[in-house]
Amino acid sequence: MKIGLVGFAGSGKTTVFNAMTGLGVPVGFGGELRLGTVRVPDARLDALSAHYSPRRTTHAEIRFCDIPGEYGAARKGLSPRGLQQIREQEALCLVLRDFENPALGEPPDPGGELAAFETECLLADLDIVERRLDRALKEGADPVELAAFERARDTLERERPLRTVPPGELGRAPFRGYGLLTDRPLLVLLNRSEARAEEALPSELAARLAAVGAAGLALSAPVEAEIADLEPEDRAAFVEALGLREPALARFIRKAYELLDLISFFTVAGPEVRAWTIRRGTRAKRAAGRVHSDMERGFIRAEVIPYETFASHGSEQAVREAGLLRVEGKDYVVADGDILHIRFNV
Missing domain, CATH: 3.10.20.30 (Beta-grasp domain)
Structure with missing residues (x-):
């Protein structure tokens, strides 16, 4: 599973990436796409491994992609390269800033950042859909494909993300290969200061996310990075002392599985016990x-x-x-x- 991390400049996106992957890449470093893979914890797989004592136990994995370029810096919009990198992801994770950052000179505005991101994605998708419709009308495309893209255009013109449209209303087969952003599952991380690490996602933001077919959770990236640096035996006590139930990574993985409608099955074959991820x-x-x-x-x-x-x-x-x-x-x-x-x- 490939999840692309995106966020405005100063949102703490790379700190979130480091907290999730434990890689410790430099914050503020631009350039190439940064990749990090994490194992999906599963107590059932651990129990099977303890029972069979295989030579190898293989967990399911999530690959995080830290998209470079801080897509929303100065609200200039998505670059063509950034768009392509985002389109290659199976799901998107938008990091919103909800902490004071004197270097930015403006208060946090997570609602505004969410709206700006959704607008950029809507416009990018509408551009693709309209260009495809123009070609389809000239080439005499398949009526099913033409109808699907017309429904997509009408949906986007109403400023409605494609992910909010049930499968029965919008046949998605013709969209394969186009990487439509508003049809990608979206998980939003509200990044807070350490002092507010235990606070839940505000109800008004949760309602806005539900309206655009997204899910969300709140965290403090610096706290999560500190948790990731601890030895496994020390993490539980530290998390409890902060008033948290569990590290954000565990909550993130659950949310991602729910959002993508994923499940796991297991195989036990000779030297390996392994978890496999499939769609429900x-x-x-x-x-x-x-x-x-x-x-x-x-x-x-x-x-x-x-x-x-x-x-x-x-x-x-x-x-x-x-x-x-x-x-x-x-x-x-x-x-x-x-x-x-x-x-x-x-």
Whole structure:
């Protein structure tokens, strides 16, 4: 999963990136896209690893992309290069400043920054959609594609992000490859001072985010960076002392999974226990392809053990003896926490 971090100059975007990834890249350093990968914590995977003692345990991962250029510096808008880098992400994370920064000479305005970002994205998408419609009318495009882009244009002209339109109202297949920004899932981080680290997201901002089909959470990037620098055994006490329930990274990952409608399934094969991320609603044959293309191509069946069943019985053998191992075909919809043994032949 690739999540692009964007934000106005002074928002603390790179500090957030460092807190999430632990990389410690220089703040204010421009230039190339910065990448950082974090493991998705999962107690179920840890329990499976403890049970099977594999040589390798592989967590699901999130790749954070710190988009350079501070897209909104001086409110000049999105550069062509920045636009392309943002379009390549599966989801967007907008960092809003909610702390005083004397170097900027103006008070924080998270609501204004959110509105400015949404406007930039709406205009960028509208430009793509209108150009595609112009070509489609000249070339005699497929009526389904033409209708989809006309609906998209009408939606954007009403200043409504495409992500707010249900799938039944807006067929999205024709949009593949265009990287429409307002159709990307959006997660907003409200970056606060250390003194306000434990405060919740304001209700008025939460309502605005809901209106544009986005999710949000509040954090203090300096505090989270300090948490990330601590040894694992010291983090819990530090987080509790600050009045926080858990580090922001854990909350961020949950929000991202909810926003993208993602779930995890597990495989136990020889030397490795591994978590795999798929969209909710994925069928068994397609899920097998996440493990290896040969498994999807030669799919025969999936032997399924829900994690809760495994945990309550204590072992795979006990599940089999209880007659609770299920054999499912290619159209089985994989559930969160399923342990899959894929049978295939190529």
